[in-house]
Amino acid sequence: MAASENICRGKILICQRVVLVLAMEAVSLKSDPMTTPYVNHPRYGNLPIPSEFSFTADEIEKGHWRYSTLRYLSNTAIPADTSKQYFAIYPRSIYVDIEEQCELCGRLFLFYALEQKYWFEKLQFWIDAHCTRCITCRQKNQNVRKMQKCYQELMKKVIKTERETTQLKAVTLELYQLGYIKDTGKINHMS
Numbered sequence: 001m002a003a004s005e006n007i008c009r010g011k012i013l014i015c016q017r018v019v020l021v022l023a024m025e026a027v028s029l030k031s032d033p034m035t036t037p038y039v040n041h042p043r044y045g046n047l048p049i050p051s052e053f054s055f056t057a058d059e060i061e062k063g064h065w066r067y068s069t070l071r072y073l074s075n076t077a078i079p080a081d082t083s084k085q086y087f088a089i090y091p092r093s094i095y096v097d098i099e100e101q102c103e104l105c106g107r108l109f110l111f112y113a114l115e116q117k118y119w120f121e122k123l124q125f126w127i128d129a130h131c132t133r134c135i136t137c138r139q140k141n142q143n144v145r146k147m148q149k150c151y152q153e154l155m156k157k158v159i160k161t162e163r164e165t166t167q168l169k170a171v172t173l174e175l176y177q178l179g180y181i182k183d184t185g186k187i188n189h190m191s
């Protein structure tokens with residue numbers, strides 16, 4: 001009887017401790033910005049950026065034809081300078097932080113209003129372009145393109161210096177690990 005009581009008490013103590021730990025975790029979850037569901041952007045972070053302007057949902061959705069079908073964060077909307085945009089019929093009069101899902105890794109990310117301003121006014125991308133990949137996958141892709149170019153150039157060279165051979169091995173291995181080179185023979189041949 002006493003033994004089972006002790007076991008029970010022990011269990012209760014453990015339960016209390018678990019509850020306490022869970023409660024502490026809940027508090028830290030609430031206050032920890034790292035728990036945001038969004039992929040971190042090196043320039044803009046991983047939280048919506050509140051704007052000093054205030055637009056109604058109706059105003060925002062009139063800002064671009066796609067907005068009514070997207071998940072956006074209305075308190076982040078900023079006005080656009082349509083004179084700097086590249087468009088055929090409809091410009092984008094408002095930019096707003098848009099929630100997107102990366103087509104490569106499946107994670108959620110924000111296509112920031114400020115990022116859009118840069119894309120559409122500074123770089124003058126086509127106004128209907130939208131961001132389908134998170135920053136991590138975009139960076140990875142840039143590196144891959146650089147590596148593929150480097151790989152092709154080094155492969156063309158009949159005579160390579162020791163440094164170039166080492167570089168080629170590294171690039172080939174990296175491309176292989178990322179799945180861009182399927183032929184393991186290419187790796188084995190060099191090692």
Ligand SMILES: [Zn+2]
Nearest residue numbers: 102105134137
């Ligand atoms: Zn991604």
